[in-house]
Amino acid sequence: MIVHVKGIAVMGPGIEHWDALRSHLLTGTPLAPDVQPRPQGSILPGTERRRASTTVKMAVDVAQAALRQSGLKAEDAAVVFASANGDTNTIHQICEALATPERMVSPTRFHNSVHNAAAGYWSIASGSMQPSSSLAAWTGTFAAALVEAAAQCIGDDIPVILAVFDTPFPEPLAACAPGHQPFALALVLDRQPENSLAALRLAVAPDTGLPASAMADPELEPLRCDSSASRSLPLLAAIAAGSTGDDLIFDYVEGLQLRVGLAG
Amino acid sequence: MQPLAVNHHSLVNALGRGTSASLQGLRSATSGLRRCDFLDVGIETYIGRVDGIEDEPVVARLRAFDCRNNRLAMLGLAADGFESAVAAARARYGAHRIAVIIGTSTSAILETEVAYRQRDAEGRLPGHFNFRTTHDNYSVTQFVRSYLGLQGPSMTISTACSSSAKVFASASRLIQAGFCDAAVVGGVDSLCMTTLYGFASLEVLSSRPCRPADADRSGISIGEAAGFALLEKTGDDDTPRLLGYGESSDAYHMSSPHPEGAGARRAMASALQRSGLGPEQIDYINLHGTATRANDSAEDLAVSGLFGSATPCSSTKGWTGHTLGAAGITEALLSCLCLREGRLPASLNTVTVDPDFKMNVLLESRDQPVRHVLSNSFGFGGNNCSLVFGYPEK
Secondary structure, X not given: OEEEEEEEEEEEOOEOOHHHHHHHHHHOOOOOOOOOOOOOXXXXXXXXXXXXXXXXXXXXXXXXHHHHHHOOOHHHOEEEEEOOOOOXXXXXXXXXXXXXXXXXXXXXXXXXXXXXXXXXXXXHHHOOOOOEEEEEEOEOHHHHHHHHHHHHHHHOOOOEEEEEEEOOOOOOOHHHOOOOOOEEEEEEEEOOOOOOOEEEEEEEEEOOOOOOOOOOOOOOHHHHOOOOOHHHHHHHHHHHHOOOOOOEEEEOOOOEEEEEEEOO | OOOEEEEEEEEEEOOEEOHHHHHHHHHHOOOOOEEOOOOOOOOOOEEEXXXXXXXXXXXXXHHHHOXXXXXXXXXXXXXXXXXXXXXXXXXXXXXXXXXXXXXXXXXXXXXXXXXXXXXXXXXXXXXXXXXXXXOOOOHHHHHHHHHHOOOXXXXXXOOHHHHXXXXXXXXXXXXXXXXXXXXXXXXXXXXXXXXXXXXXXXXXXXXXXXXXXXXXXXXXXXXOEEEEEEEEOOOOOOOOEEEEEEEEEOOOOOOOOOOOOXXXXXXXXXXXXXXXXXXXXXXXXXXXXXOXXXXXXXXXXXXXXXXXXXXXXXXXXXXXXXXXXXXXXXXXXXXXXXXXXXXEOOOOOOOOEOOOOOOEEOOXXXXXXXXXXXXXXXXXXXXXXXXXXXXXXX
């Protein structure tokens, strides 16, 4: 299956935006790994911006940036918002509240706890009534989401905004799940080749024991291994470089790998 | 779209284990709802609880996955011969060619809720707590996939109360794209404090058994359920087919539906379009029908706007409760039973239909030939999914 990438956005520790990562990858411009992302959620109306968490703001920020680059309109694109565990702080706060004698869960916190909160905020903010999905597959979340988004783009013949985002859990859950640094990326996928930034050739294949593709950059390899979202880094590097060489291999689910090549 | 055969399925919910229990419940008009007796939850409400989960741990080889949600999943896999039907499919296609896509809204958050109460003086969680195999969103899907010995594409879909309706759409796309030949789809959601106290805080938990579409409806009854289906490209003529799916977003509010049901209508219209059927060809609509004031009013406008006032409709949540992330597949499979049995279920517990409603809400169950059905599932975040099932054209 081949899909075209029309827009790219990324946000992570030391990575302010796609241009910064791209320029680092191509020319070695240093990253500032101590600078944590500060998502604004600027697409959200005031009320929603106050209610939305950092996790949601990261998700909608990358989705908006990638969409802007694509030149497509929000109301024409479906969205796939994927994250291993969604709004980690809200889940922690609810479990904390339920451990008190009062067990008071605020209504806003409750609706923010659904895994599709980011997708919901996106549709409210953008006005798009197109389909939206939210999924998870542990460290294979990026691969699973790319497969789902590509299948929807081609099968349902609609551009798809794919956003994958992970934020760390606070204590005491911090050590329980991968993802100790916030990271988010978005790709706008389309079946039409016009203005394509890259053409991705996707294949799902049994795990042959080959390891997932690593980052050549020693600064970025630990970040790649951190979360499900950051496991996308080798694809971003390949798009920046304009080639993959051999197909890239991504962690997916047990017994299975996702292979991605850049098509001519 | 290319229809998909719903060749095997299983159901476990408050009506009991297996399809026969659900069918018997629907026939006898006996609700599975009971006064809330879950843990020490002190909320005046009714729940659709599955009996016996506490006494049946998951199989020893997957012991690390033991928790209420995965136990419920296992009850579903063990029911209706589903497990052996999948084993036969695995032999036909190969483990790598069968996808596993499961919907859940809260996974096993109950384990974390309980573990937070057991934190030590330093705030550390108890040693037995295993996040990945219980609460993590992918846990239930990984459990199902491991239990069935499948190795195909896999993910958890979590879009609140539309989760396990959307699994049908995703399975259809993955099969269409050639990423797999068949798919096990499902939904599993179990009782937990987050949803009971969360819906209570929104003031939408009814203190009585829920009464969908009733003039005097006062909110939802939460239930728990597991449901699974094996979807394949071919099947016998008398096997129901997934004929269409439609998905949409409300773009309106995080926890209230669009007041005119605009998103719901769009999802239904899209499902009809994919199925190639007109509204007049749908013999029965299984409503989302949660029994909140806002949901049922919005759904009435959407349904009557698209279908007029003739098409028979009902909500089956009076039997099972609102099973949240498992509602989509539970009601999709109950709709398939309507096809098979030629029976339209009444909206149980509904006494007087809201006089403002224009849709045709059934107050009495009835037997009649049924060829095509539509099932609605709408969730928080304005996430909508409608499914059309029917028999293949001869």
